[in-house]
Amino acid sequence: MPGPTYVTVRDEDKHEHENNHGHKGQTHQHGYGEHENRQLGGYKSTLHNPNTSPEAKDHAAEVLAEHGIKTDYQSKEAQLHEHHVIGGYKSALHNPKVSEEAKEHAKEVLKEHGFN
Structure with a gap:
């Protein structure tokens, strides 16, 4: 089983996400929160989970897009x-x-x- 997926989040996107969603990631040496990286990895996993509802997949794709993360997901x-x-x-x-x-x-x- 592969390990967790990590993504790079720009500081501007991180702050915008915090403002829009009211939560913050824990900061580590690169200024990106490990917690937030894991959350974004979870959103990426949501897109590929066959047991996830279309609404949840749409939301996950929206959050990832807010962070500038492109996916091949289509509603x-x-x-x-x-x-x-x-x-x-x-x-x-x-x-x-x-x-x-x-x-x-x-x-x-x-x-x-x-x-x-």
Whole structure:
């Protein structure tokens, strides 16, 4: 089992998080709280836990984003939106009313997303 996940938190983000959420991490030599690093690691774990609710995952992603931590997490709503957009590009390829230029654009976008 891997050890805890540590993340680097900038001082500005740390203070903003403290102001927004009303709690402080314990400070150690680099100015980052070990407690806060563990909390942020917990939020990262939340995103990958299949037993976690979508609402909890959305909150975890929001907190991580507040700290400038990028994740590959997408909410169910964002996934559904992307699914619909990709479907629209696929449909454009078979629509006789769509210009060849638009079809070429659709092919490029689909290729970028792993569709042939």
